[in-house]
Amino acid sequence: MGYKEVNLNLGCPSGTVCAKGKGAGFLKDTSALQSFLDDIFSYSESDGMKISIKTRLGFSDPEEFYALTDIFNAFPLSELIVHPRIRTDFYKGEIRKEYYAYALEHIKCPLVYNGNIFSSSDYEEVSRAFKSTPDPVMLGRGLVSDPDLSGKLKGFSSDTDLQKLERLHDTLYHEYQKVMSPDINVLYKMRELWTYWQVLFDGKERDFKRLFKAKKYPEYEETVSRILLAE
Numbered sequence: 001m002g003y004k005e006v007n008l009n010l011g012c013p014s015g016t017v018c019a020k021g022k023g024a025g026f027l028k029d030t031s032a033l034q035s036f037l038d039d040i041f042s043y044s045e046s047d048g049m050k051i052s053i054k055t056r057l058g059f060s061d062p063e064e065f066y067a068l069t070d071i072f073n074a075f076p077l078s079e080l081i082v083h084p085r086i087r088t089d090f091y092k093g094e095i096r097k098e099y100y101a102y103a104l105e106h107i108k109c110p111l112v113y114n115g116n117i118f119s120s121s122d123y124e125e126v127s128r129a130f131k132s133t134p135d136p137v138m139l140g141r142g143l144v145s146d147p148d149l150s151g152k153l154k155g156f157s158s159d160t161d162l163q164k165l166e167r168l169h170d171t172l173y174h175e176y177q178k179v180m181s182p183d184i185n186v187l188y189k190m191r192e193l194w195t196y197w198q199v200l201f202d203g204k205e206r207d208f209k210r211l212f213k214a215k216k217y218p219e220y221e222e223t224v225s226r227i228l229l230a231e
């Protein structure tokens with residue numbers, strides 16, 4: 001299909017994904033992982049396809065990361081993104097910084113940090129912890145919560161740009177409508193996003209109650225305009 005790079009996600013903690021031995025579930029079976037990588041790298045080398053990996057530290061114990069490091073180092077990865085948690089951490093708790101420090105020392109391919117960056121001060125804290133500014137970084141929930149986060153990390157902006165948030169909202173809302181129906185299915189998606197955005201709008205609890213209950217587009221749209229306009 002014309003893609004030049006495939007990113008293998010060994011980070012997903014979801015129960016249904018891990019139960020099939022995929023996502024972070026793949027980290028449990030290192031010999032299967034090794035032969036899978038043997039297989040896809042032999043294909044990618046002949047085809048000129050780059051392969052990068054996103055990983056957690058392990059499935060149930062962060063010490064699994066040492067063996068995983070040896071496996072990753074045996075292949076010419078174009079990039080390794082490390083989310084320094086284990087599967088059973090899901091997205092909660094402190095980042096296991098000492099294992100990312102180990103990755104910085106031992107991983108041979110370009111390394112990318114991912115985890116818990118929601119603000120410039122989080123980014124500065126990570127930089128202090130590793131005594132270097134991680135660049136590039138991968139942003140997850142922080143970028144969904146604030147589409148201006150990357151601009152802030154680069155020092156281009158300081159306040160949350162609500163117009164940018166509105167553009168992100170409108171784009172997602174209209175794109176979901178093209179591929180989903182009826183209204184409620186699109187609104188389920190939008191509700192999930194509003195759980196990230198809600199924190200930006202103090203004192204709007206009644207509007208949010210209505211927004212999370214809306215079943216049809218007109219009611220949803222009217223509530224969204226009220227939330228965004230009054231700011």
Ligand SMILES: Cc1cc2nc3c(=O)[nH]c(=O)nc-3n(C[C@H](O)[C@H](O)[C@H](O)COP(=O)(O)O)c2cc1C
Nearest residue numbers: 009011054083091114115116117138139140141142
């Ligand atoms: C709801 C949700 C869906 C995600 N879907 C994907 C995905 O499809 N592919 C992927 O590589 N990571 C996915 N992730 C993981 C994020 O890319 C990221 O690794 C994770 O949120 C941790 O980074 P953060 O602390 O910056 O959010 C997902 C995370 C969440 C919370």
